Amino acid sequence: MRTPAWAALGAVVLVASVVLAVTIGPAALGPGDVWRSVTTHLGVGDLLGVTPPDRLPDAMVWQLRLPRVLTAAAVGAGLAVCGVVMQSLTRNPLADPYLLGLSSGASLGAACVLVLGATVLLPVAAFVGATAALVATLALAAASGRGGLAPARTVLAGLAVGQLAAAATSFVIFWSAKGDQYREILSWLMGSVAGATWTSVAIAGGAVLVLGTALACTGSLLDAFTFGDTAASALGVPVQRVRWTLLVGVALLTGALVSQSGSVGFVGLILPHAVRLLVGARHRALLPLSALAGASFLVWADTLARTVFEPRELPVGIVTAAIGAPVFAALLWKGRARA
Amino acid sequence: MTDLAPSRRTAARRASDQVSQDPARSGRASLATSDRLQDEAPLGVDARRVRWTVDGRLVLDDVDATAPPGAVSGLLGPNGAGKSTLLRLVAGVQRPDGGRVHLVGGPVPEPGQGLGQEQGEPHVRTEDLLAMPRRRRARLLALVEQDAATDLPLTVLDAVLLGRTPHRGLLAGDSDDDRAVAAAALERAGAADLAGRLVGTLSGGERQRVHLARALAQEPRVLLLDEPTNHLDVAAQLATMSLVRSLAAQGVTVLAALHDLTLAAQACDHVVVLAPGTDGGRVVAAGPVEEVLVPEVLDPVYGVRTTVLRHPSTGRPVLTFEPA
Ligand SMILES: Nc1ncnc2c1ncn2[C@@H]1O[C@H](COP(=O)(O)OP(=O)(O)OP(=O)(O)O)[C@@H](O)[C@H]1O
Ligand SMILES: [Mg+2]
DSSP states (O other): OOHHHHHHHHHHHHHHHHHHHHHOSSSOOOHHHHHHHHHHHTTOTTTTTOOOOOHHHHHIIIIIIHHHHHHHHHHHHHHHHHHHHHHHHTTOTTOOTTTTSHHHHHHHHHHHHHHTTOGGGHHHHHHHHHHHHHHHHHHHHHHTSSSSOOHHHHHHHHHHHHHHHHHHHHHHHHHHOOTTHHHHHHHHHHOOOTTOOHHHIIIIIHHIIIIIHHHHTTHHHHHHTTTOHHHHHHTTOOHHHHHHHHHHHHHHHHHHHHHHHOOOOSHHHHHHHHHHHHHOSOHHHHHHHHHHHHHHHHHHHHHHHHHTTTTSOOOHHHHHHHHHHHHHHHHHHHHHHHO | OOOOGGGHHHHHHHHHHHHHOOGGGGGGGGGSHHHHTTSSOOOEEEEEEEEEEETTEEEEEEEEEEEOTTSEEEEEOSTTSSHHHHHHHHHTSSOOSEEEEEEESSOOOOTTSOOHHHHTOTTOOEEETTTSOHHHHHHHEEEEOSOOOOOSOOBHHHHHHGGGGGGSOTTOOOOHHHHHHHHHHHHHTTOGGGTTSBGGGSOHHHHHHHHHHHHHHTOOSEEEEESTTTTOOHHHHHHHHHHHHHHHHTTOEEEEEOSOHHHHHHHOSEEEEEEOOTTSBEEEEEEEHHHHSSHHHHHHHHTEEEEEEEOTTTOOEEEEEEEO
């Protein structure tokens, strides 16, 4: 199958997933309710001759489920794109968007404001934490080597910064968290879009539309890195400039996503891997298709998270890990023959 | 993978038909690899007093090396002499700490004679490679590294298409023309039957041919090869060298780091011998094969005893070695 066909399929699956996911839950809703709500709120209901929705289903769709589902979709798409870019830049198929200490930094920021009770600041704190961790990682990597930024060294620096931030997070929790704060922090650490509002949609969706789209356009540049920096440079690609620009883009996007969802693992790792098996390693196809697949994947993972143990909710990160780990093992097993 | 010169147009066309499956476009294949290379006069490479240090250690010390236009030049020397480093410097992948690298559009001036530009000699067109925008440089020079691998599930055709990168917009995808050039390059490198394979599954020699094809798809005027034959069986070695010769006959300047001195003696017009020193690699000899590949030069550099024989039919030197 060719790329446009896959893209069309991916888009159809995503739209269907969003609509279906909104209808699933304790109160019975149908696709018709979703349609009525969405068209009315977009102001095209009259135009299309749609009867206005009832108040209760409308509130369910528009206030509760749709923002959550759309946030999940945006986070999934963004993480998948970040994963592809990181894997290409570090030439490491196991790289993920959190590799440079981003999620640990974000977690530290989040844990701090949660124990201080300043929950409203959470997104900001998470974003600041992620960015600080990235700066620390890149500074450490640059300081530890001569000229340029070697992928291996950058990854190791990210590991060191991540471990430090994780230790600090544990310390903050251990020292000052009381009562329900444990649960709150843990749920954030595991990743969750339960509290998503239209503001979350705007932040995560906006970041994906701006940064994610920009990153998704860099396929040809990323392709040139396939055989390493020397080969890329010999193909006329400004290696250092491209790497830094894209790393900063990934960091900002990841920071924005993490601030809305906590750190949801495995999406940036397995989705690109799976899509690569379908369409190959060329990035012009891989980037947009991974975004579509990541969006649908996280929509369904979140739907599972809120329905399997109803009325209790799981953090969606547990679901992605529970699905991701075995799938990843299977992919490695299957890839054995190919690699 | 023999000299395909007479049939290359048909080969390119056939390959492009397979790829684009659109006969109406096959006329564009006349642009493919080999034909475009002849557009202009061959370009030579002239490196002067090139120095490169790493971690405070001098790797190349005032190296003068030339690759005459349209000739096959061999870069010889023991392990660690700095051959790969010099190729990377010429390709613009690394910056020298001193010295100059020029592209020369005419006869290369003798060392010490100075560069045409400064002497105001109008008949020698030179261009500073180090100051050239990198994309333009990548359209003129291609580098095949000693070993380049990937863990990604990339097909051979896609790998070869990477060679088109400097010829298209930074964000653009493959055009039909790109695919035609890539298919023709694969054909010329004797790797057409590998097109659908994954690069990670290839043997060392197969991978080497694919990298050569990638460089050909770049349609360079100067081809820099780092040990292009080191994984190849004898037949493939000969095929590669014959391809290199046919490229040179079309005006592509080739500079190849080689270890097999007899192969160099057979295939090269010009050789440069680098020797590692305590304070950096230096050029110990450069010139025509007959003058440079002699015991007086080789014995001290490699620490062996060289005997030069004559090939009974070609008359080219055949070198044998004993411990010193
Ligand atoms: N990035 C680097 N860092 C440290 N040392 C380097 C670097 N690049 C090259 N060198 C050193 O410079 C010297 C020349 O290396 P180079 O790879 O150019 O040799 P070569 O002639 O190609 O050898 P071979 O025949 O083994 O391929 C070697 O001693 C090598 O260790
Ligand atoms: Mg070498």
